[in-house]
Amino acid sequence: EKGGYKHFMAKEIAEQPVVLADALTHYLQGDTINLPETVDFTGIERLTLVACGTAFYACQTAKYWFEKLAGIPCEIDVASEFRYREPPMPARSVALFVSQSGETADTLAALRYCNEKVEKTIAVINVPTSTMAREADIALPIHAGIEVGVASTKAFTCQLLTLAVLALKAGLDRGHLSPEAARKHMEALRALPGLMNAGLGIGERIAELSNQLAEAQDILFLGRGPLYPLAMEGALKLKEISYIHAEGYASGELKHGPIALIERTVPVIVFAPHDGLFDKTVSNMQEVMARHGKVLLVSDAQGLTEASEGTWATLQLPEVLEPWAPILYALPAQLLAYHTAIAKGTDVDQPRNLAKSVTVE
Ligand code: F6R
Secondary structure, three states: OOOOOOOOOHHHHHHHHHHHHHHHHHHHOOOOOOOOOOOOOOOOEEEEEEEEEHHHHHHHHHOOOOOHHOOOEEEEEEEHHHHHHOOOOOOEEEEEEEEEEOHHHHHHHHHEEEEEEEEOEEEOOOOOOOOOHOOOOEEEEEEOOOOOOOOOHHHHHHHHHHHHHHHHHHHHHHHOOHHHHHHHHHHEEEHHHHHHHHOOOOOHHHHHHHHHHHOOOOOOOOEOOHHHHHHHHHHHHHHHHHHEEEEEEEHHHHHHHHHHHHOOOOOOEEEOOOOHHOOOOOHHHHHHHHOOOEEEEOOHHHHHHHOOOOOEEEEOOOOOHHHHHHHHHHHHHHHHHHHHHHHHHHOOOOOOOOOOOOOOO
């Protein structure tokens, strides 16, 4: 059932091009976005996104998309905070809950709170028969297929894809995005499975680097814009399965504290596609190198041409239309955790202290 792979996690990472392509056929048909008619963001004052763990990082990424592509004010929070904050909600709100299992106790409680308060609740889930799918006004499956590995991988990228389609729909509904621009984005989303397939090749290089990463006590992940949540996702994945302490930071935050941690033995992984924020991220990366940090730069051909000098190592991914980079860059985040855990000899599919579904708070 692991289909020739050593671990479910490896299989689930590798099948992302296929499951993403499948999810795309459900949600994009030609130039048409295929969502239930009730998914409508016209006149909505605020979008609230709530989840836990990896699903929360998917929400945090999507905030950038909803704000930029749809001009919709967006609030995000982790479910365990949201539910006890009992925040005021504008009635003309949509509240969106993201959960692989559809059963996470805190996210479910947050959904129940919002069911009483807002116009519409949407659950983005992987399990169509789950409690959240039943209780939300609208349930949208992410079409990832069953995820067995405790560390979420393909569910994360399929969550991102579903949220990307929702952001495009919101952009069109609100007249913030022209039909031509939306078409260009749809094309870019359709290209993702192919780019991911090509991107999987970096696994070999990551396996080579993993022995050195496995010796680290601490590892930092940096990113800007929509790559910032991915930095935190990379750190979470690494902590979960390799038990190495890791933190993800917005690269601009580095000088406000975490730079004190930098020394020769601290690997710093930088997610920096050659986008509008590239130069800013590279300047933060140079601050790390000036303090002898060991930088692993993840970028595209152009980015590596411009900024590889002085790095410890580099990983090259294909170019991708700007806002969608986190979907592709999830691959190195996952593969770095996977291979480092293998190098350490930890149990990748069943990490200590963790359960696949957290149904108690
Ligand atoms: C991390 C991971 C967890 C889950 C979180 C939410 O790899 O899997 O952080 O993302 O427990 O679970 P769901 O998505 O089922 O609500």
